Amino acid sequence: MMHEQPFKGFRRAEGRAGIRNCLLVLPVGQCANELALACASGISGAFPLLHTQPCAHLGEDNAAARSCLVGLGRNPNAAAVLVVGIGCDSISADGIAEEIASTGKPVEWLTVSSCGDWNTVIERGRAWLATQQKAAASLRREEVPCSDLALGIKCGGSDATSAVAGNAAIGQAVDRLVGAGGTVIFSETTELIGAEHLLMARAATPSVRNEIRAVVRRVEDSILATGVDPRGTQPTPGNIAGGLTTLEEKSLGGVIKTGSGPIAGVFAWGAWPERNGLHLMDCPANVPQLLLGWAAAGAQLLVFSVGGGLPARIPSLIGTNVGGFPLLPILKILSNPRDRDVSATFDLDASGVLDGRESVDHVAIRLWDRIAATADGEPTYLEDYPAPAVQMWEMLVRGPTI
Amino acid sequence: MKEAIHQPRALVLTETDGVAILLDPAIGGDTIVLLDSGFGSIGNVEAREPIEPFHKVAIRKIDAGDSVVKLGETIGRASCSIARGDHVHVHNVVSARLS
Numbered sequence: 001m002m003h004e005q006p007f008k009g010f011r012r013a014e015g016r017a018g019i020r021n022c023l024l025v026l027p028v029g030q031c032a033n034e035l036a037l038a039c040a041s042g043i044s045g046a047f048p049l050l051h052t053q054p055c056a057h058l059g060e061d062n063a064a065a066r067s068c069l070v071g072l073g074r075n076p077n078a079a080a081v082l083v084v085g086i087g088c089d090s091i092s093a094d095g096i097a098e099e100i101a102s103t104g105k106p107v108e109w110l111t112v113s114s115c116g117d118w119n120t121v122i123e124r125g126r127a128w129l130a131t132q133q134k135a136a137a138s139l140r141r142e143e144v145p146c147s148d149l150a151l152g153i154k155c156g157g158s159d160a161t162s163a164v165a166g167n168a169a170i171g172q173a174v175d176r177l178v179g180a181g182g183t184v185i186f187s188e189t190t191e192l193i194g195a196e197h198l199l200m201a202r203a204a205t206p207s208v209r210n211e212i213r214a215v216v217r218r219v220e221d222s223i224l225a226t227g228v229d230p231r232g233t234q235p236t237p238g239n240i241a242g243g244l245t246t247l248e249e250k251s252l253g254g255v256i257k258t259g260s261g262p263i264a265g266v267f268a269w270g271a272w273p274e275r276n277g278l279h280l281m282d283c284p285a286n287v288p289q290l291l292l293g294w295a296a297a298g299a300q301l302l303v304f305s306v307g308g309g310l311p312a313r314i315p316s317l318i319g320t321n322v323g324g325f326p327l328l329p330i331l332k333i334l335s336n337p338r339d340r341d342v343s344a345t346f347d348l349d350a351s352g353v354l355d356g357r358e359s360v361d362h363v364a365i366r367l368w369d370r371i372a373a374t375a376d377g378e379p380t381y382l383e384d385y386p387a388p389a390v391q392m393w394e395m396l397v398r399g400p401t402i
Numbered sequence: 403m404k405e406a407i408h409q410p411r412a413l414v415l416t417e418t419d420g421v422a423i424l425l426d427p428a429i430g431g432d433t434i435v436l437l438d439s440g441f442g443s444i445g446n447v448e449a450r451e452p453i454e455p456f457h458k459v460a461i462r463k464i465d466a467g468d469s470v471v472k473l474g475e476t477i478g479r480a481s482c483s484i485a486r487g488d489h490v491h492v493h494n495v496v497s498a499r500l501s
Contacts, residue, residue, distance in 0.1 A: 247499065
């Protein structure tokens with residue numbers, strides 16, 4: 001295993017260290033979103049994670065949502081977790097809280113049923129969060145091995161520059177982190193179509209190889225079963241304007257960011273990978289679902305590779321209506337030199353690769369240093385972005401809503 | 403009046419590729435300089451039509467139905483015959499998977 005410099009994180013009672021101290025307010029269903037918002041309102045560091053889980057999902061989808069909620073609470077960036085519910089929710093607040101509490105971090109659960117009424121949940125919730133805010137402020141960063149880092153990797157607004165610059169540099173950083181014993185999670189199964197043979201060849205075991213083939217085949221079959229021509233949807237109109245012609249071309253450019261190392265496993269959205277290493281999370285290319293999935297899988301940091309064109313002109317988080325996701329700091333990387341005028345809205349400008357001013361190797365070193373600085377506490381561009389809107393994060397639904 | 407000399411550049415990402423990625427805008431008649439990934443010149447191709455930056459130019463003839471290769475991999479099939487110097491995009495390439 002390669003030795004890398006440790007980072008300075010917040011050690012937790014169990015599991016990986018955090019790189020942020022988030023006071024997570026977790027509603028167990030969408031009826032409790034307003035409670036979460038009211039509990040967190042005005043409390044610095046509190047993140048009301050609003051989401052779309054209704055009562056009317058069936059077995060597998062409910063189980064995945066439940067697992068997702070537990071994973072979000074277990075995420076190392078959550079210093080303390082307040083679980084709120086109504087009491088008649090399909091996923092019980094006390095059950096979720098109990099599982100999160102097994103990590104040893106402070107957890108409280110409150111429901112309208114347990115508190116007697118709506119306003120009491122808010123009063124008690126706010127009082128508890130104020131106490132946790134003081135406790136979190138006294139936590140100090142300590143040296144932590146970088147094998148404790150779990151990184152999500154994603155592309156958005158991809159064009160032909162993504163593969164050459166940002167994704168190539170990310171691939172090198174991924175190899176470096178995995179080589180040091182860390183964890184990296186890639187996803188967006190749709191965008192593996194046409195490139196799955198490259199990933200299968202890197203599977204750590206025959207069973208991982210079969211799982212990669214199975215998840216890609218499932219999404220491809222589901223697209224073909226609709227009878228709808230996906231062209232113009234994947235690649236997206238923005239991708240096509242940027243010079244990407246087919247989904248295969250987009251996929252081939254996308255998998256470059258996974259580096260060259262072995263793929264240790266494939267896991268379902270909502271789950272937590274069992275071991276360190278490079279993993280595929282099976283989830284479509286939908287940002288509000290992906291971010292929940294990455295955070296629920298324990299990722300502390302996301303690297304987001306943006307190509308260029310109009311998507312690069314979005315200063316906030318592409319695919320959402322907000323600036324970011326406080327539980328999972330996001331590093332934005334720019335690849336297209338024609339969008340250099342907006343590079344101040346990115347954390348790293350990789351576009352020098354496209355005009356021969358900088359090598360991919362050099363960008364990869366700068367990226368590694370930026371990842372390390374972010375882990376040590378340096379805010380990302382999006383963490384400082386003002387967020388006037390509220391985002392509903394999305395649970396992944398495969399079956400019917402009844 | 404002397405015309406400006408257009409020598410747009412294009413990157414050939416892998417030796418086996420049939421296409422190169424324009425780094426500068428090209429118009430028909432331009433001599434595109436082909437570069438390897440280390441930005442060394444490896445030849446040129448004459449553009450037969452306008453091509454936007456980061457779009458693809460064919461660096462060899464690709465027959466209808468043949469694989470279009472970029473990054474050493476098939477990115478689709480030619481839906482018609484593609485001449486050297488043509489813009490290669492959705493009008494002459496289709497996905498080999500989802501079509």
